[in-house]
Amino acid sequence: MTDIAAKPAVAAAPRRRRAQITPLEYTRRRWLQIVLLANFFFLYFPIVALVAFSFNDSKRNITWQGFTLKYYRQAYENAALHEAFTNSMIIAATSTLVSTALGTMLGVALHRYRFPGKGAFDGWIHLPIVIPEICMGVAMLAFFAAVNIQLGLFTVTVSHIAFSIPFVAVVIRARMSGFDEALEEASRDLGADRWQTFWNVTFPYLLPGVVAGALLALTLSLDDFVITFFTSGPGSTTFPVKIYSMVRFSVTPEVNAASTVLIVLTLTLTVTAMVIQSRSTRKMTARG
Amino acid sequence: MGNGKTIISIRQVTKRFGPVVAVDDASLDIAAGEFFALLGPSGCGKTTLLRMLAGFENPTEGDIIIDGKAMDGVDPNWRPVNMVFQSYAVFPHMTVARNVGYGLRVTGVRTEEIRDRVRDALALVKMEGYEERMPDQLSGGQRQRVALARALIKRPKVLLLDEPLSALDAKLREAMRLELVRLQQSVGITFVIVTHDQDEALSMANRIAVMDQGKVRQIAPPAELYEFPNSRFVAGFIGKMNLFAGRVVGVTGGRVQLEVRGLDRIAVPHAGPASGEIGIAIRPEKIRIDRDAPADGRISLRGRVTEVAYYGDESHVFLENATGVTITANVPNEARTTTPSIAIGDELWLSWEPADTLVLTT
């Protein structure tokens, strides 16, 4: 009749074994784990050391002498650093506003329309992302000299906007690629005109992308060194540029303190951008 | 068929992925030269079991013995088995010849020998002349043959196939079914396939193991599985059936008396114990439909036709009896006519042999 497999004659308890590593589970192998650890140590040690050093109560020694916040106080009381920080904020805020607006427009246009020469245009738009920063930096310097504009906050801001627009456009385009055009068609079908459709249907979808793009522009502006270096004049130094000149002088804990502040700032912004993006994707798929 | 010698022995194998039990205390033996099928719905653990045979997963408990040797800790490249993957996994960056010869190249076989054996392997799967083609120039069916040749050239003791026909279209599937059986018989090695398609398993395999939720429910040749299923699950999974709820009222000398809703009292042959509430079933093709009352000794009832589904070679007739129970019967369309012999609303007799009744105690 039915062939049910007979239990083996020796009714031994089935052997338990600790989970063996399957052939493709490379990450579970000891030597790769060591390589990974070494890599992460390599990646993090300098930064961690830098941040730790900023709390070290010693000017030059790398041995731990005691915890202190005096270098943060020093940095805080450094008028030039203060001015540089303020400049950075002003420039970043302005650059973010303008480049987000322009970048969003560009991103939507690229996603939506077919036009002659689009391929070449696309390549041209991406140039600021691709060319070495030094090339753009000296080009801006030459430009402002040629049209006789004094280097200052204006020149820096204008340059920041120029290199931020393509980044924002890329983010917007990526966001738009997930957009279901049928939603717009439904809105038109129900009687809304083009503007109403844009503000009630398209823009709400776009918003997380706009926020992500804005945060990206903000980070790029706050962090930028090379282009800012060539387009800033006396009195329009930004935070990174000021840190650079302090570093050229000598690496002191005060510099580390200032750097740590910048690190924390950019990390917070980027993490916020990530959280917003992931939350919006979740909402979209839930609604979808 | 098998020649009696056991080539694969799976002994009380359990596989856990965290809290999930994918394979639950499975035991079975596969004979050398058999065409064996692991059949079951998705998630039943059949693919996991296959991968454990190949060596890509390790059992949490239990042993796997292939050709007399325990496979505990043995890497896939050292096992006497080879696998044809569901996606075929034909290397896209190599020609057909380099694909098929890969297994020989990495084990250091001489180039001239590789060339000859590749030619023979391709002839075996009817792909002669395709040596220099690239995989992206081949159709899905052709890529499958390349995968087969690539595995068979290694002369494994066992060939494992993961859902071999699922990616092919219907017509090709039918042709490949016969091809695979023919191939297995000419090469003479053991084939173990995994499938969720019962037609595939029934038509190709010498023996089938039906799995459900990690457990092996029944192991038997196709006909036995179909006509003598050991449980409601197997009876329902393989083929169609009309299921009734019954209560045992007596057991006498090889026959069991049942009270069945919709059928009144019936007596059917059944070896083994039976008591309490059980299920009984009758396959649609075993039911005969007549206008006149059937002969004595058959289980019979009257029903009114509610629906007829025409399938060309046969029709599925749905009848409802006095108590509202629906029964399906399959009627072959033997005469060449466009006038249906059965119409909706007809009052007809259904009947079947008591011995054809499936008594499902589990």
Add this chain to the structure above:
Amino acid sequence: MQDWRRDKRAFGVLILPPSAWLVLFFTLPLAIVWVYSFGERGPLGQTLLALSFDNYGRAVEWINLSIILKSVWIAAVTTAICLVLGFPLAMGIAFAPARYKNLLLLLVILPFWTNLLIRTYAWIAVLRTKGYLNFALEWVHERIGAVLSLLGLPDLLGPFEPLLLLYNQPAVIIGLVYVNLPFLVLPVYATLEKLDKSYLEASLDLGAGQWRTLFSVTAPLAFPGIFTGLLLVFILALGTFLTPDLLGGPRSIMIGNLIAQQFGPARDWPFGSALSFLLMYATFVFLWIKAAVARQGGGVSY
């Protein structure tokens, strides 16, 4: 996607302002530099418009060519080291259990979000004579010396000589590897992640060992990602300015520094412009190569 003509006004409104900005504040400056590259340096350091290829010619004079060649060399070494370090890293993340993957990826990207300047000068504290690395080496040196004297052996090692690891080529390379590693890891990881693991299993099943599988199957199939990563790192390392500026010495300046010098103390804008454009042309050439390879490889379906 619709044709622009159907919606000319909206199209214009959307595309003109950003385009105008980029033309005015990106293309125009580059055009000016391009024009300058054919110019001449006046006696007071001003730029005179001319039509001369002298500046480009000067670029191949040995004193400048050597810098260019050195830059290429440094970029190449950086790329090679990034590959050796980054490929196992990418493999480790791609084959990690699902719940760790995002975490590992985040850990690789996190340093990348800190300022380039900070990331680079952090190495000064590590590499300098009284930096962390030499500190650790000295500690090891002392321990070995202590063990030797304990065994009664003479002091074979002598006094500790700190390694001169800063303000030279090795420092620049270390800094460049550090900054550009994510640019190799991410594309390679992305390609490995999308790879059908069945290919690797098939290779193992057919008898190939792990290393054979890596070289015969995994690496060729991951090639697009690897190539992208290599090219990206090379381009970024070639055009770098900050890293050699902070970590390098006078004998390890690169193209970026040379360009900066011309626009700074040397006041030779035409020459700087020519160099700048040479760097840009090189970048474009490499990008074009990348696109060409991507188009070719695109025929194979993975």
